[in-house]
Amino acid sequence: GESVGLHLPTLSVQEGDNSIINCAYSNSASDYFIWYKQESGKGPQFIIDIRSNMDKRQGQRVTVLLNKTVKHLSLQIAATQPGDSAVYFCAENGKDSSYKLIFGSGTRLLVRP
Amino acid sequence: NAGVMQNPRHLVRRRGQEARLRCSPMKGHSHVYWYRQLPEEGLKFMVYLQKENIIDESGMPKERFSAEFPKEGPSILRIQQVVRGDSAAYFCASSPIPTSRGNTDTQYFGPGTRLTVL
Numbered sequence: 001g002e003s004v005g006l007h008l009p010t011l012s013v014q015e016g017d018n019s020i021i022n023c024a025y026s027n028s029a030s031d032y033f034i035w036y037k038q039e040s041g042k043g044p045q046f047i048i049d050i051r052s053n054m055d056k057r058q059g060q061r062v063t064v065l066l067n068k069t070v071k072h073l074s075l076q077i078a079a080t081q082p083g084d085s086a087v088y089f090c091a092e093n094g095k096d097s098s099y100k101l102i103f104g105s106g107t108r109l110l111v112r113p
Numbered sequence: 114n115a116g117v118m119q120n121p122r123h124l125v126r127r128r129g130q131e132a133r134l135r136c137s138p139m140k141g142h143s144h145v146y147w148y149r150q151l152p153e154e155g156l157k158f159m160v161y162l163q164k165e166n167i168i169d170e171s172g173m174p175k176e177r178f179s180a181e182f183p184k185e186g187p188s189i190l191r192i193q194q195v196v197r198g199d200s201a202a203y204f205c206a207s208s209p210i211p212t213s214r215g216n217t218d219t220q221y222f223g224p225g226t227r228l229t230v231l
Contacts, residue, residue, distance in 0.1 A: 044204070
C-alpha cells in the first residue's frame, strides 16, 4: 500500500553539527508534506511544511528539501542543539484528500553533548 | 491563543469499561482530526469531523468506537467496552476553516490522551 517511510530509525549527532533526516514517500499524488517533532510524552509539534510546487523551503535553523523525481523528503537542522533531541515524523496528505495525513514511522534524533 | 487542548492527559480503564476523550480545537479552527499512536510508531488517522458532521471515519474501527463534534463543546472520541489493544496515545489535531487565514492543510496537534487498559 501507499506509505511514507524513513531510512534511519535513529540518528546520533554531535551538538553543533548539522542533522539530516530523510523520508521516502510512495504516493506521487501527494502535494503537501509536513515535518513534525515529537518529544517524549508530548504531541507532534509542527516544524515546517512544503508544497509539491516547491523543492526547498527554509525556516529558522531548519530546511526541508523535496525531490519529486525520487519521491524523497529531507529535513536539515543546522547547528543541532540538545533541545532538538526528539522523534521526527514526516507526513504527507496522500492522494484522496488534503486532510488525512499519512505519517512515517519516525526517526529518533539523539544529540550528544 | 491557546493551542489544541485535550483531556484527560492520562486515562486508566479496566477491560469492558468506557473511555471518553475530549478535544477542544484551537480558536478559529472548525476542523478536528483524531489519530492513534502505538508506542514507537507513527500516528494513524482515525476520523475527521467538522461541527455536527463526521466527514471521514475510514480509519476508525467500525465497532466500539465513535466520535462527535457537537455545535457547542469539545469533540469527543468514545471507546466502548475497551480492550487491552485499545491502549495507545490518542491525539487530536485541528486546522483553520477554509475561509480564514492560514494554511487549511496544516494540522496542529494537542498533547494527547494516553489510554491504558488494565
